[in-house]
Amino acid sequence: MLVIGEKLNSTRKKVREMIENKDVKSIQDLAIKQVEGGADILDVNSSAAAGDKEENMKWLVKTVQKVVDIPLCIDSPNAEEIERGLEVHDWSKGKALINSITGEKEKLNRLLPTIKKYKCAVIALAMDERGIPDNSKTRVEIADRLIKILAGIGVALRDIFIDPLVVPIGTNDNNGLVTMDTIRRIREAYPEVRIVTGLSNISFGLPERKLINQVFMILTMGCGMDAAIIDPTDKRMMAIVKAAMALLGEDNFCGEYIRAYRKGKLTLEK
Protein backbone atom coordinates (compact mmCIF):
# COMPACT_ATOMS: atom_id res chain seq x y z
CA MET A 1 0.00 0.00 0.00
CA LEU A 2 1.45 3.27 -1.16
CA VAL A 3 0.50 6.28 0.96
CA ILE A 4 0.52 9.63 -0.85
CA GLY A 5 0.42 12.49 1.67
CA GLU A 6 -2.33 14.94 0.73
CA LYS A 7 -1.65 17.92 2.97
CA LEU A 8 0.63 20.15 0.86
CA ASN A 9 -2.28 21.31 -1.27
CA SER A 10 -2.96 24.98 -1.94
CA THR A 11 -6.72 24.44 -2.01
CA ARG A 12 -6.25 24.37 1.80
CA LYS A 13 -6.20 28.01 2.95
CA LYS A 14 -3.26 27.57 5.33
CA VAL A 15 -1.08 25.96 2.70
CA ARG A 16 -2.03 28.57 0.12
CA GLU A 17 -0.85 31.28 2.51
CA MET A 18 2.36 29.40 3.28
CA ILE A 19 3.14 29.35 -0.44
CA GLU A 20 2.21 32.99 -0.99
CA ASN A 21 4.40 34.01 1.97
CA LYS A 22 7.20 31.63 0.93
CA ASP A 23 7.05 30.27 4.47
CA VAL A 24 9.82 27.68 4.19
CA LYS A 25 9.61 26.43 7.77
CA SER A 26 5.84 25.73 7.81
CA ILE A 27 5.97 23.95 4.45
CA GLN A 28 8.92 21.84 5.55
CA ASP A 29 7.27 21.02 8.90
CA LEU A 30 4.16 19.80 7.12
CA ALA A 31 6.32 17.70 4.79
CA ILE A 32 8.30 16.15 7.65
CA LYS A 33 5.17 15.39 9.71
CA GLN A 34 3.65 13.49 6.79
CA VAL A 35 6.80 11.43 6.29
CA GLU A 36 6.90 10.65 10.01
CA GLY A 37 3.24 9.56 9.76
CA GLY A 38 4.14 7.05 7.05
CA ALA A 39 3.87 8.82 3.67
CA ASP A 40 5.72 7.14 0.78
CA ILE A 41 5.18 10.08 -1.61
CA LEU A 42 4.05 13.67 -0.95
CA ASP A 43 1.50 15.36 -3.18
CA VAL A 44 2.43 19.02 -3.88
CA ASN A 45 -0.07 21.48 -5.34
CA SER A 46 0.52 25.23 -5.55
CA SER A 47 -2.03 26.20 -8.22
CA ALA A 48 -4.42 28.10 -5.95
CA ALA A 49 -1.71 30.41 -4.60
CA ALA A 50 -1.31 33.94 -5.99
CA GLY A 51 1.86 34.93 -7.83
CA ASP A 52 3.85 33.33 -10.65
CA LYS A 53 2.33 29.86 -10.79
CA GLU A 54 5.26 28.15 -12.46
CA GLU A 55 7.72 29.71 -10.03
CA ASN A 56 5.50 28.71 -7.11
CA MET A 57 5.63 25.04 -8.14
CA LYS A 58 9.41 25.11 -8.54
CA TRP A 59 9.79 26.73 -5.13
CA LEU A 60 7.43 24.19 -3.50
CA VAL A 61 9.17 21.13 -4.98
CA LYS A 62 12.64 22.38 -4.03
CA THR A 63 11.58 23.52 -0.55
CA VAL A 64 9.99 20.15 0.27
CA GLN A 65 12.75 17.96 -1.12
CA LYS A 66 15.38 19.83 0.90
CA VAL A 67 14.05 18.07 4.00
CA VAL A 68 12.52 14.76 2.88
CA ASP A 69 14.03 11.80 1.09
CA ILE A 70 11.00 10.63 -0.87
CA PRO A 71 9.64 11.46 -4.34
CA LEU A 72 6.82 13.92 -4.93
CA CYS A 73 3.51 13.82 -6.74
CA ILE A 74 3.43 16.98 -8.88
CA ASP A 75 -0.22 17.99 -8.76
CA SER A 76 -1.73 20.65 -11.00
CA PRO A 77 -4.55 21.17 -13.52
CA ASN A 78 -1.93 23.06 -15.54
CA ALA A 79 0.57 21.26 -17.81
CA GLU A 80 3.18 24.02 -17.54
CA GLU A 81 3.26 23.79 -13.75
CA ILE A 82 3.67 20.02 -13.94
CA GLU A 83 6.60 20.48 -16.32
CA ARG A 84 8.29 23.01 -14.03
CA GLY A 85 7.84 20.63 -11.09
CA LEU A 86 9.43 17.76 -13.00
CA GLU A 87 12.37 19.96 -14.06
CA VAL A 88 13.42 20.65 -10.47
CA HIS A 89 12.36 17.32 -8.89
CA ASP A 90 15.29 15.49 -7.24
CA TRP A 91 15.27 12.12 -9.03
CA SER A 92 17.83 10.64 -6.65
CA LYS A 93 14.97 10.53 -4.13
CA GLY A 94 12.78 8.37 -6.35
CA LYS A 95 10.58 8.63 -9.42
CA ALA A 96 8.28 11.66 -9.62
CA LEU A 97 4.57 11.03 -10.09
CA ILE A 98 2.33 13.50 -11.93
CA ASN A 99 -1.28 14.24 -10.98
CA SER A 100 -2.96 13.96 -13.43
CA ILE A 101 -3.99 13.17 -16.96
CA THR A 102 -7.50 12.16 -18.11
CA GLY A 103 -8.92 10.89 -21.37
CA GLU A 104 -9.40 14.56 -22.41
CA LYS A 105 -7.35 14.76 -25.58
CA GLU A 106 -5.93 18.28 -25.36
CA LYS A 107 -4.16 18.00 -22.01
CA LEU A 108 -3.25 14.38 -22.71
CA ASN A 109 -1.52 15.24 -26.00
CA ARG A 110 0.16 18.22 -24.34
CA LEU A 111 1.64 16.02 -21.56
CA LEU A 112 2.56 12.81 -23.41
CA PRO A 113 5.93 14.15 -24.70
CA THR A 114 6.76 15.34 -21.17
CA ILE A 115 5.93 11.94 -19.70
CA LYS A 116 8.09 10.30 -22.36
CA LYS A 117 10.97 12.71 -21.70
CA TYR A 118 11.03 12.40 -17.91
CA LYS A 119 9.92 8.75 -17.65
CA CYS A 120 7.82 9.78 -14.65
CA ALA A 121 4.96 7.84 -13.11
CA VAL A 122 1.44 9.04 -13.99
CA ILE A 123 -1.96 9.27 -12.31
CA ALA A 124 -4.64 8.80 -14.99
CA LEU A 125 -8.26 9.62 -14.16
CA ALA A 126 -11.02 7.37 -15.55
CA MET A 127 -12.87 10.27 -17.20
CA ASP A 128 -12.78 12.19 -20.47
CA GLU A 129 -14.47 15.07 -22.36
CA ARG A 130 -17.87 13.65 -21.34
CA GLY A 131 -17.09 14.09 -17.62
CA ILE A 132 -17.13 11.38 -14.96
CA PRO A 133 -19.08 8.33 -16.21
CA ASP A 134 -21.87 7.20 -13.88
CA ASN A 135 -21.03 3.53 -14.49
CA SER A 136 -18.01 1.29 -14.06
CA LYS A 137 -18.09 -0.07 -17.61
CA THR A 138 -17.30 3.31 -19.20
CA ARG A 139 -14.73 4.18 -16.52
CA VAL A 140 -12.93 0.89 -17.21
CA GLU A 141 -13.02 1.55 -20.97
CA ILE A 142 -11.38 4.96 -20.49
CA ALA A 143 -8.80 3.51 -18.07
CA ASP A 144 -8.05 0.73 -20.53
CA ARG A 145 -7.49 3.26 -23.34
CA LEU A 146 -5.19 5.40 -21.15
CA ILE A 147 -3.16 2.38 -20.00
CA LYS A 148 -2.62 1.35 -23.63
CA ILE A 149 -1.56 4.90 -24.64
CA LEU A 150 0.88 5.21 -21.70
CA ALA A 151 2.31 1.71 -22.18
CA GLY A 152 2.67 2.59 -25.88
CA ILE A 153 5.08 5.44 -25.09
CA GLY A 154 7.10 3.21 -22.77
CA VAL A 155 5.61 3.79 -19.32
CA ALA A 156 5.91 0.59 -17.23
CA LEU A 157 2.59 -0.78 -15.94
CA ARG A 158 3.83 -0.32 -12.33
CA ASP A 159 4.22 3.42 -13.05
CA ILE A 160 0.63 3.85 -14.21
CA PHE A 161 -1.77 4.85 -11.42
CA ILE A 162 -5.44 4.64 -12.42
CA ASP A 163 -7.84 6.78 -10.38
CA PRO A 164 -11.29 5.09 -10.60
CA LEU A 165 -12.85 8.37 -9.32
CA VAL A 166 -15.03 8.91 -6.30
CA VAL A 167 -18.38 10.72 -6.35
CA PRO A 168 -20.32 11.42 -3.09
CA ILE A 169 -22.74 8.69 -1.93
CA GLY A 170 -24.94 11.55 -0.71
CA THR A 171 -26.00 12.19 -4.32
CA ASN A 172 -26.60 8.57 -5.36
CA ASP A 173 -26.65 5.35 -3.30
CA ASN A 174 -24.72 3.58 -6.07
CA ASN A 175 -21.69 5.87 -6.17
CA GLY A 176 -19.58 3.81 -3.75
CA LEU A 177 -20.38 0.59 -5.63
CA VAL A 178 -19.43 2.12 -9.01
CA THR A 179 -15.97 3.05 -7.67
CA MET A 180 -15.55 -0.38 -6.06
CA ASP A 181 -16.58 -2.21 -9.21
CA THR A 182 -14.24 -0.08 -11.34
CA ILE A 183 -11.35 -0.99 -9.02
CA ARG A 184 -12.15 -4.72 -9.14
CA ARG A 185 -12.33 -4.79 -12.94
CA ILE A 186 -9.09 -2.86 -13.46
CA ARG A 187 -7.30 -5.00 -10.86
CA GLU A 188 -8.46 -8.15 -12.65
CA ALA A 189 -7.50 -6.93 -16.12
CA TYR A 190 -4.16 -5.37 -15.07
CA PRO A 191 -2.62 -6.99 -11.96
CA GLU A 192 0.48 -4.77 -12.25
CA VAL A 193 -1.17 -1.38 -12.72
CA ARG A 194 -1.54 0.72 -9.56
CA ILE A 195 -4.97 1.90 -8.48
CA VAL A 196 -5.16 5.13 -6.50
CA THR A 197 -7.95 7.28 -5.08
CA GLY A 198 -8.36 10.48 -3.18
CA LEU A 199 -11.30 9.05 -1.32
CA SER A 200 -12.58 11.88 0.86
CA ASN A 201 -15.00 13.06 -1.85
CA ILE A 202 -17.17 10.00 -1.05
CA SER A 203 -18.45 11.57 2.19
CA PHE A 204 -19.21 15.07 0.87
CA GLY A 205 -22.38 16.44 2.49
CA LEU A 206 -22.63 13.72 5.17
CA PRO A 207 -21.94 13.94 8.92
CA GLU A 208 -18.93 12.21 10.54
CA ARG A 209 -17.01 12.30 7.28
CA LYS A 210 -13.93 10.66 8.77
CA LEU A 211 -15.94 7.55 9.65
CA ILE A 212 -17.23 7.21 6.08
CA ASN A 213 -13.77 7.88 4.62
CA GLN A 214 -12.12 5.28 6.84
CA VAL A 215 -14.70 2.61 6.04
CA PHE A 216 -14.46 3.40 2.32
CA MET A 217 -10.67 3.12 2.51
CA ILE A 218 -11.05 -0.46 3.76
CA LEU A 219 -13.75 -1.41 1.24
CA THR A 220 -11.63 -0.12 -1.67
CA MET A 221 -8.49 -1.84 -0.36
CA GLY A 222 -10.56 -5.05 -0.30
CA CYS A 223 -11.30 -4.52 -4.02
CA GLY A 224 -7.61 -4.21 -4.91
CA MET A 225 -6.78 -0.50 -4.48
CA ASP A 226 -3.07 -0.24 -3.65
CA ALA A 227 -2.39 3.49 -3.29
CA ALA A 228 -4.31 6.34 -1.70
CA ILE A 229 -4.01 10.10 -1.37
CA ILE A 230 -4.72 10.53 2.34
CA ASP A 231 -3.62 12.37 5.46
CA PRO A 232 -0.69 10.36 6.89
CA THR A 233 -0.90 12.34 10.14
CA ASP A 234 -4.38 10.87 10.77
CA LYS A 235 -3.38 8.14 13.20
CA ARG A 236 -6.60 6.21 13.03
CA MET A 237 -6.55 6.10 9.22
CA MET A 238 -2.96 4.86 9.25
CA ALA A 239 -3.80 2.22 11.91
CA ILE A 240 -6.68 1.02 9.73
CA VAL A 241 -4.39 0.73 6.71
CA LYS A 242 -1.96 -1.42 8.73
CA ALA A 243 -4.77 -3.69 9.95
CA ALA A 244 -6.21 -4.04 6.44
CA MET A 245 -2.78 -4.95 5.03
CA ALA A 246 -2.46 -7.74 7.61
CA LEU A 247 -5.97 -9.02 6.85
CA LEU A 248 -5.37 -8.92 3.08
CA GLY A 249 -2.28 -11.13 3.39
CA GLU A 250 0.13 -8.32 2.55
CA ASP A 251 2.00 -8.23 5.85
CA ASN A 252 4.30 -11.18 6.45
CA PHE A 253 3.41 -12.78 9.83
CA CYS A 254 1.66 -9.47 10.70
CA GLY A 255 5.17 -8.07 11.24
CA GLU A 256 4.43 -4.48 10.20
CA TYR A 257 1.24 -4.47 12.26
CA ILE A 258 3.01 -5.69 15.39
CA ARG A 259 5.90 -3.22 14.89
CA ALA A 260 3.42 -0.36 14.49
CA TYR A 261 1.76 -1.46 17.74
CA ARG A 262 5.08 -1.48 19.59
CA LYS A 263 5.79 2.05 18.36
CA GLY A 264 2.39 3.17 19.74
CA LYS A 265 1.07 3.82 16.23
CA LEU A 266 -2.08 1.68 16.37
CA THR A 267 -4.11 4.25 18.22
CA LEU A 268 -7.88 3.91 18.21
CA GLU A 269 -8.35 7.61 18.99
CA LYS A 270 -10.69 9.68 16.91
Added chain:
Amino acid sequence: MLVIGEKLNSTRKKVREMIENKDVKSIQDLAIKQVEGGADILDVNSSAAAGDKEENMKWLVKTVQKVVDIPLCIDSPNAEEIERGLEVHDWSKGKALINSITGEKEKLNRLLPTIKKYKCAVIALAMDERGIPDNSKTRVEIADRLIKILAGIGVALRDIFIDPLVVPIGTNDNNGLVTMDTIRRIREAYPEVRIVTGLSNISFGLPERKLINQVFMILTMGCGMDAAIIDPTDKRMMAIVKAAMALLGEDNFCGEYIRAYRKGKLTLEK
Protein backbone atom coordinates in the same frame (compact mmCIF):
# COMPACT_ATOMS: atom_id res chain seq x y z
CA MET B 1 -27.26 -6.48 7.67
CA LEU B 2 -28.49 -8.72 10.44
CA VAL B 3 -26.84 -8.14 13.81
CA ILE B 4 -26.77 -11.17 16.12
CA GLY B 5 -25.89 -10.09 19.67
CA GLU B 6 -23.07 -12.25 21.03
CA LYS B 7 -22.98 -11.38 24.70
CA LEU B 8 -25.30 -13.97 26.30
CA ASN B 9 -22.68 -16.68 25.99
CA SER B 10 -21.70 -18.89 28.93
CA THR B 11 -18.10 -19.13 27.73
CA ARG B 12 -17.89 -15.63 29.23
CA LYS B 13 -17.31 -16.09 32.97
CA LYS B 14 -19.80 -13.43 34.05
CA VAL B 15 -22.59 -14.90 31.97
CA ARG B 16 -21.79 -18.43 33.13
CA GLU B 17 -22.20 -17.25 36.73
CA MET B 18 -25.44 -15.42 35.93
CA ILE B 19 -26.85 -18.67 34.55
CA GLU B 20 -25.59 -20.78 37.46
CA ASN B 21 -27.09 -18.29 39.95
CA LYS B 22 -30.30 -17.94 37.90
CA ASP B 23 -29.70 -14.19 38.04
CA VAL B 24 -32.78 -13.08 36.09
CA LYS B 25 -32.10 -9.35 36.33
CA SER B 26 -28.50 -9.44 35.04
CA ILE B 27 -29.43 -11.72 32.13
CA GLN B 28 -32.38 -9.53 31.18
CA ASP B 29 -30.29 -6.34 31.46
CA LEU B 30 -27.71 -7.79 29.08
CA ALA B 31 -30.49 -8.78 26.67
CA ILE B 32 -32.10 -5.33 26.75
CA LYS B 33 -28.79 -3.49 26.30
CA GLN B 34 -28.03 -5.52 23.17
CA VAL B 35 -31.45 -4.77 21.69
CA GLU B 36 -30.99 -1.07 22.46
CA GLY B 37 -27.59 -1.24 20.72
CA GLY B 38 -29.23 -2.56 17.55
CA ALA B 39 -29.36 -6.38 17.77
CA ASP B 40 -31.87 -8.09 15.46
CA ILE B 41 -31.40 -11.54 17.08
CA LEU B 42 -29.74 -12.55 20.37
CA ASP B 43 -27.45 -15.55 20.55
CA VAL B 44 -28.01 -17.59 23.76
CA ASN B 45 -25.53 -20.20 24.94
CA SER B 46 -25.69 -21.87 28.37
CA SER B 47 -23.55 -24.95 27.74
CA ALA B 48 -20.58 -23.96 29.90
CA ALA B 49 -22.70 -23.40 33.01
CA ALA B 50 -22.90 -26.08 35.73
CA GLY B 51 -26.20 -27.81 36.46
CA ASP B 52 -28.85 -29.47 34.28
CA LYS B 53 -27.79 -28.32 30.82
CA GLU B 54 -31.16 -28.81 29.14
CA GLU B 55 -32.98 -26.99 31.97
CA ASN B 56 -30.40 -24.18 31.80
CA MET B 57 -31.14 -23.58 28.12
CA LYS B 58 -34.91 -23.57 28.70
CA TRP B 59 -34.47 -21.10 31.57
CA LEU B 60 -32.21 -18.84 29.50
CA VAL B 61 -34.53 -18.72 26.47
CA LYS B 62 -37.60 -18.00 28.59
CA THR B 63 -35.82 -15.44 30.79
CA VAL B 64 -34.54 -13.48 27.79
CA GLN B 65 -37.76 -13.53 25.77
CA LYS B 66 -39.75 -12.18 28.72
CA VAL B 67 -38.12 -8.80 28.10
CA VAL B 68 -37.22 -8.62 24.40
CA ASP B 69 -39.37 -8.84 21.28
CA ILE B 70 -36.90 -10.45 18.92
CA PRO B 71 -36.06 -14.08 18.06
CA LEU B 72 -33.12 -15.95 19.55
CA CYS B 73 -30.22 -17.89 18.14
CA ILE B 74 -30.12 -21.15 20.14
CA ASP B 75 -26.41 -21.86 20.44
CA SER B 76 -25.00 -25.16 21.70
CA PRO B 77 -22.63 -27.94 20.68
CA ASN B 78 -25.29 -30.27 22.06
CA ALA B 79 -28.35 -31.31 19.99
CA GLU B 80 -30.52 -31.91 23.06
CA GLU B 81 -29.96 -28.38 24.36
CA ILE B 82 -30.87 -26.95 20.95
CA GLU B 83 -34.09 -28.96 20.97
CA ARG B 84 -35.03 -27.78 24.47
CA GLY B 85 -34.37 -24.17 23.38
CA LEU B 86 -36.60 -24.54 20.32
CA GLU B 87 -39.38 -26.09 22.43
CA VAL B 88 -39.71 -23.03 24.65
CA HIS B 89 -38.81 -20.34 22.08
CA ASP B 90 -41.60 -17.75 21.59
CA TRP B 91 -42.30 -17.98 17.86
CA SER B 92 -44.58 -14.93 17.93
CA LYS B 93 -41.35 -12.93 18.28
CA GLY B 94 -39.86 -14.28 15.06
CA LYS B 95 -38.20 -17.40 13.70
CA ALA B 96 -35.64 -19.09 15.93
CA LEU B 97 -32.17 -19.65 14.50
CA ILE B 98 -29.99 -22.58 15.60
CA ASN B 99 -26.22 -22.42 15.99
CA SER B 100 -25.03 -24.71 14.47
CA ILE B 101 -24.76 -27.70 12.19
CA THR B 102 -21.65 -28.71 10.22
CA GLY B 103 -20.98 -31.28 7.53
CA GLU B 104 -20.25 -33.79 10.34
CA LYS B 105 -22.76 -36.54 9.66
CA GLU B 106 -23.69 -37.63 13.17
CA LYS B 107 -24.86 -34.27 14.56
CA LEU B 108 -26.31 -33.33 11.18
CA ASN B 109 -28.47 -36.44 10.98
CA ARG B 110 -29.46 -35.99 14.61
CA LEU B 111 -30.70 -32.40 14.01
CA LEU B 112 -32.30 -32.64 10.55
CA PRO B 113 -35.65 -34.01 11.85
CA THR B 114 -35.71 -31.22 14.48
CA ILE B 115 -35.05 -28.55 11.81
CA LYS B 116 -37.82 -30.05 9.69
CA LYS B 117 -40.23 -30.15 12.64
CA TYR B 118 -39.66 -26.57 13.85
CA LYS B 119 -38.98 -24.96 10.46
CA CYS B 120 -36.29 -22.92 12.18
CA ALA B 121 -33.46 -21.02 10.51
CA VAL B 122 -30.03 -22.71 10.64
CA ILE B 123 -26.39 -21.66 10.87
CA ALA B 124 -24.30 -24.18 8.91
CA LEU B 125 -20.51 -24.18 9.31
CA ALA B 126 -18.35 -24.81 6.24
CA MET B 127 -16.47 -27.70 7.88
CA ASP B 128 -16.89 -31.45 8.35
CA GLU B 129 -15.21 -34.53 9.91
CA ARG B 130 -11.88 -33.42 8.42
CA GLY B 131 -11.95 -30.15 10.40
CA ILE B 132 -11.78 -26.62 8.99
CA PRO B 133 -10.46 -26.70 5.40
CA ASP B 134 -7.46 -24.44 4.79
CA ASN B 135 -8.82 -23.38 1.39
CA SER B 136 -11.98 -21.74 0.09
CA LYS B 137 -12.68 -24.39 -2.54
CA THR B 138 -13.33 -27.14 0.03
CA ARG B 139 -15.28 -24.79 2.32
CA VAL B 140 -17.54 -23.84 -0.59
CA GLU B 141 -18.04 -27.53 -1.49
CA ILE B 142 -19.14 -28.31 2.07
CA ALA B 143 -21.42 -25.23 2.18
CA ASP B 144 -22.91 -26.23 -1.15
CA ARG B 145 -23.64 -29.74 0.13
CA LEU B 146 -25.24 -28.40 3.34
CA ILE B 147 -27.39 -25.89 1.43
CA LYS B 148 -28.69 -28.67 -0.83
CA ILE B 149 -29.47 -30.94 2.17
CA LEU B 150 -31.30 -28.15 4.04
CA ALA B 151 -33.20 -26.97 0.95
CA GLY B 152 -34.09 -30.63 0.37
CA ILE B 153 -35.97 -30.84 3.67
CA GLY B 154 -37.81 -27.59 2.95
CA VAL B 155 -35.67 -24.88 4.55
CA ALA B 156 -35.98 -21.64 2.54
CA LEU B 157 -32.68 -20.26 1.21
CA ARG B 158 -33.19 -17.05 3.25
CA ASP B 159 -33.27 -19.21 6.41
CA ILE B 160 -29.90 -20.84 5.70
CA PHE B 161 -26.96 -19.00 7.26
CA ILE B 162 -23.57 -20.23 6.02
CA ASP B 163 -20.60 -19.54 8.31
CA PRO B 164 -17.48 -19.42 6.08
CA LEU B 165 -15.35 -19.80 9.25
CA VAL B 166 -12.64 -17.55 10.54
CA VAL B 167 -9.14 -18.72 11.56
CA PRO B 168 -6.59 -16.29 13.12
CA ILE B 169 -4.35 -14.38 10.68
CA GLY B 170 -1.65 -14.70 13.35
CA THR B 171 -1.16 -18.36 12.33
CA ASN B 172 -1.19 -17.86 8.53
CA ASP B 173 -1.17 -14.67 6.43
CA ASN B 174 -3.73 -16.23 4.09
CA ASN B 175 -6.45 -16.92 6.66
CA GLY B 176 -8.33 -13.65 6.11
CA LEU B 177 -8.25 -14.10 2.34
CA VAL B 178 -9.60 -17.67 2.57
CA THR B 179 -12.64 -16.47 4.55
CA MET B 180 -13.18 -13.55 2.16
CA ASP B 181 -12.93 -15.74 -0.91
CA THR B 182 -15.34 -18.28 0.60
CA ILE B 183 -17.87 -15.49 1.20
CA ARG B 184 -17.54 -14.14 -2.35
CA ARG B 185 -18.04 -17.56 -3.93
CA ILE B 186 -21.07 -18.47 -1.82
CA ARG B 187 -22.62 -15.02 -2.41
CA GLU B 188 -22.18 -15.47 -6.15
CA ALA B 189 -23.59 -19.02 -6.23
CA TYR B 190 -26.48 -18.33 -3.82
CA PRO B 191 -27.64 -14.68 -3.78
CA GLU B 192 -30.45 -15.52 -1.33
CA VAL B 193 -28.50 -17.52 1.25
CA ARG B 194 -27.35 -15.58 4.31
CA ILE B 195 -23.66 -15.49 5.17
CA VAL B 196 -22.74 -15.05 8.83
CA THR B 197 -19.52 -14.96 10.82
CA GLY B 198 -18.40 -14.64 14.38
CA LEU B 199 -15.38 -12.67 13.28
CA SER B 200 -13.42 -12.03 16.47
CA ASN B 201 -11.40 -15.23 16.03
CA ILE B 202 -9.49 -13.49 13.21
CA SER B 203 -7.48 -11.36 15.67
CA PHE B 204 -6.56 -14.09 18.17
CA GLY B 205 -3.01 -13.57 19.48
CA LEU B 206 -2.62 -10.03 18.03
CA PRO B 207 -2.61 -6.66 19.82
CA GLU B 208 -5.48 -4.14 19.42
CA ARG B 209 -7.91 -6.91 18.56
CA LYS B 210 -10.86 -4.53 18.22
CA LEU B 211 -9.09 -2.67 15.42
CA ILE B 212 -8.50 -5.90 13.47
CA ASN B 213 -12.07 -7.10 14.12
CA GLN B 214 -13.60 -3.83 12.93
CA VAL B 215 -11.52 -3.74 9.76
CA PHE B 216 -12.32 -7.41 9.06
CA MET B 217 -16.03 -6.69 9.55
CA ILE B 218 -15.85 -4.11 6.74
CA LEU B 219 -13.77 -6.31 4.43
CA THR B 220 -16.19 -9.24 4.82
CA MET B 221 -19.23 -6.98 4.34
CA GLY B 222 -17.58 -5.84 1.10
CA CYS B 223 -17.46 -9.50 0.00
CA GLY B 224 -21.18 -10.02 0.59
CA MET B 225 -21.48 -11.07 4.24
CA ASP B 226 -24.92 -10.01 5.46
CA ALA B 227 -25.09 -11.16 9.09
CA ALA B 228 -22.59 -11.11 11.96
CA ILE B 229 -22.37 -12.34 15.52
CA ILE B 230 -20.98 -9.24 17.22
CA ASP B 231 -21.30 -7.05 20.32
CA PRO B 232 -24.15 -4.61 19.58
CA THR B 233 -23.15 -2.51 22.61
CA ASP B 234 -19.81 -1.72 20.89
CA LYS B 235 -20.69 1.72 19.56
CA ARG B 236 -17.79 2.01 17.19
CA MET B 237 -18.52 -1.39 15.60
CA MET B 238 -22.17 -0.45 15.13
CA ALA B 239 -21.18 2.95 13.64
CA ILE B 240 -18.89 1.16 11.20
CA VAL B 241 -21.70 -1.19 10.15
CA LYS B 242 -23.96 1.81 9.43
CA ALA B 243 -21.25 3.53 7.37
CA ALA B 244 -20.50 0.34 5.43
CA MET B 245 -24.21 -0.17 4.65
CA ALA B 246 -24.39 3.36 3.20
CA LEU B 247 -21.24 2.80 1.13
CA LEU B 248 -22.48 -0.58 -0.15
CA GLY B 249 -25.69 0.97 -1.48
CA GLU B 250 -27.88 -0.67 1.15
CA ASP B 251 -29.11 2.50 2.85
CA ASN B 252 -31.58 4.53 0.83
CA PHE B 253 -30.30 8.14 0.55
CA CYS B 254 -28.06 7.34 3.56
CA GLY B 255 -31.24 7.66 5.66
CA GLU B 256 -30.28 5.14 8.37
CA TYR B 257 -26.80 6.64 8.61
CA ILE B 258 -28.13 10.18 9.07
CA ARG B 259 -30.76 9.02 11.60
CA ALA B 260 -28.08 7.19 13.59
CA TYR B 261 -26.00 10.40 13.57
CA ARG B 262 -28.92 12.45 14.87
CA LYS B 263 -29.42 9.94 17.69
CA GLY B 264 -25.75 10.35 18.65
CA LYS B 265 -25.00 6.76 17.63
CA LEU B 266 -22.14 7.41 15.20
CA THR B 267 -19.54 7.79 17.88
CA LEU B 268 -15.90 7.50 16.92
CA GLU B 269 -14.90 6.63 20.49
CA LYS B 270 -12.76 3.60 21.12
